[in-house]
Amino acid sequence: MYGMVNKALEGMVVDQFGEEAWERIKAEAGADIDVFISNQGYPDAITYNLVAAASTVLNRPATELLEAFGVHWVVKTAREGYGELMEANGRTLREFLLNLPNFHARVSLIFPHLQPPRFVCTDVTDQSLRLHYYSHRAGLTPLVQGLLRGLGQMFSTPIHIEQEAERAAGAEHDIFRVSWERAAAA
Ligand code: HEM
Numbered sequence: 001m002y003g004m005v006n007k008a009l010e011g012m013v014v015d016q017f018g019e020e021a022w023e024r025i026k027a028e029a030g031a032d033i034d035v036f037i038s039n040q041g042y043p044d045a046i047t048y049n050l051v052a053a054a055s056t057v058l059n060r061p062a063t064e065l066l067e068a069f070g071v072h073w074v075v076k077t078a079r080e081g082y083g084e085l086m087e088a089n090g091r092t093l094r095e096f097l098l099n100l101p102n103f104h105a106r107v108s109l110i111f112p113h114l115q116p117p118r119f120v121c122t123d124v125t126d127q128s129l130r131l132h133y134y135s136h137r138a139g140l141t142p143l144v145q146g147l148l149r150g151l152g153q154m155f156s157t158p159i160h161i162e163q164e165a166e167r168a169a170g171a172e173h174d175i176f177r178v179s180w181e182r183a184a185a186a
Contacts (some may be wrong), residue, residue, distance in 0.1 A: 001047050002111050003036035004077070008051055010036070012072035017058060029053035041113055044137060056090065063142040070146020073152055082107075086154070093155040095182050097121060097129060117144075128179035130164070141174050147177060156184040 015021045026033070029049040036042065051069075056109040078086050089103055090096030105114030118134040133144050145161055152159030158181040163170035 001042060001044055002038065002114070003040045003120070004081075005039040005043055005047055006033075006036040006042060006050060007038060008073055008077040009047070009069055011076060012069050013054060013058075015072070015076075015130045016068065024049060025053045025106065029058050039111065046131075047123045048139070049139050054118035054146075059092060059127045066140065066142040067149070068186065070148075071150040071153065072146075073143075073146075074147055074150025092157065092183065093151055093157040094126070096151060097131065097178065100126065100131070127181070128177065133174040133176070137169070141168060144174065146175070148176070157181060158184075 010022055013025060023113040026094050029046075029052070030054075031046055031050060033042075033046075051062050051065060054060075054065050058065070074086075076102075085106060088106075089099045098121055101121065103119075104114060107116065108114045115136065117140075118165070120134075122127045122132065123130045131148075136138045141163075145163075148159060160179045162177040163174065164170075164177050165173070165175040167174050
C-alpha cells in the first residue's frame, strides 16, 4: 500500500496514544523505517504487521484499532490532505456514499499504482442503502466501519451501520446496511 496509509496510521497512534507508543509499535513490528513516504509503495505486510504490533503494545483488539483508524482517515487524513477531493464527492452523506464506487478512480489519478477496494450501492432509499465492499485484501472490514463512521461525523449526520454479510464468516463479500438521520443544522 502507498506510504500514506502507514503515515496516517502513525498519525492516529501519535494523536491518541503518544509518540513513544508509536516507537514501541514500530520496534514490535520489526519495521525498520524512520519515515514513510506518502507516494511510495510498501508491501501490505508492513501495514498488517504494524496493526498487529499496535494491538499487542496497546493491548486492544486489532478490530478496534482498525475502526479508529478509519475514523481518523476521514476526519483528519482525507480532510486535511485531500479536502477538495472529498468535497467534490458529495454535499451530503447520501450523495457521498452514492458516489463512493467512483471515488478511488479519482484517487488513482494521484496514485497510479493504487489497488483500491470496490464498492457498490444497492437498495437505495432517501435514508438508507446497502453498501457492498469487495477487496483483494482480507481483514479490513472494521476499517470500512470506521470510515463510514468518520463520514457520518464529517457530514454531522448520525449514521447506523449493520453488517448483513461478512466475508470473514464465509460470505462472498461484505454487505453493510447503512442508514442515517437528517444532517444536524450547520
Ligand atoms: C481523499 C481520500 C482518500 C484517499 C486519498 C484514499 C486513498 C487510499 C489508498 C492510498 C489506499 C491504499 C491502497 C493502495 O495503496 O493500493 C486506500 C485503501 C482503501 N480505501 Fe481509500 N482513500 C480515500 C478515501 C476513502 C474513503 C472515503 C473510503 C470509504 C468509505 C475508502 C476506503 C478504502 C478502503 C476500505 C481501503 C483498503 C483497501 C482494500 O480494501 O483493499 N477510502 N485508499
